[in-house]
Amino acid sequence: MKRRDFLETFFSLFVKGALLSTAGYMYAKxxxxxxxxxxxxxIVHPLIPKSFDGCRLLQFSDVHIGYHYTVRHFQQVVERMNDLKPHLICFTGDLLDEPNKYAHVDAITSLLSQLHAPLGKFCIYGNHDHGGYGTDIYKRMMHTSGFRLLVNEWVSVKRGSEQIVIAGLDDFMLGKPNFAKTVQQLPKETYTIALIHEPDLVTQASVYPFHLQLSGHSHGGQIQLPWIGPLVTPPLAKQYVEGFYDVEQLTLYVNRGLGTTRMPFRFLTPPELTLFTLKAGL
Structure with missing residues (x-):
């Protein structure tokens, strides 16, 4: 190859690479x-009561408001959630990225109060909810907006004379989780949904009488590459990153979350809401 041809080829490849990198950066950010x-x-299970057949449960997770995620962004998501007409709403942690530094707590609380779910709204702590001296801030926000904050406890959700159970564990990184306390006096042969922020705890949860575990924390890795998968996942989200897994008798679902943290990018891991329709099994 002549020197001029080589330089033209090199320059062409350089320009194409630069354009591709710029396009990828703009898309991911x-x-x-x-x-x-x-x-x-x-979700089909023999313990789901007939009165809950068709019940819609909406999960959202990892909003990280304040880190490139604004009040306006969350308002649009709240409107979308209400459009889905859920019967139950479960939030699996990490609402504000740094609770003690966020200036619009009242605006977010107002938006959370606009979420409608006739059978109840439930939530747990994530590590960011405890971090930044946020424990009391988050607790106050969720209580004011009509969410039931579950900390190593369970609550019965009734429809007529039948029930299911929603259980919630404290965060495993910065909280004080306690499985034994959570399952105290748990009614037997009752379909039980466990809210646990970090998905890798499913191996411990699987020895308890839970049937479905809903988690977040992983963000789906935020950045995935074809044939490689997620580049980085946080502690306690290394093994279970997104979607469904079966661990013993327990089904785990890992939600990719809505926001970002540490890096304001998503690639091949778009933000998600998850709508589960419960079905009474035979």
């Missing part, structure tokens, strides 16, 4: 983080 997806699944 400005486009995919706003490409909200709604994933819909049916």
């Amino acid at each position: 400005y486009i995919e983080p706003r490409r909200l997806t709604v994933r819909r699944y049916e």
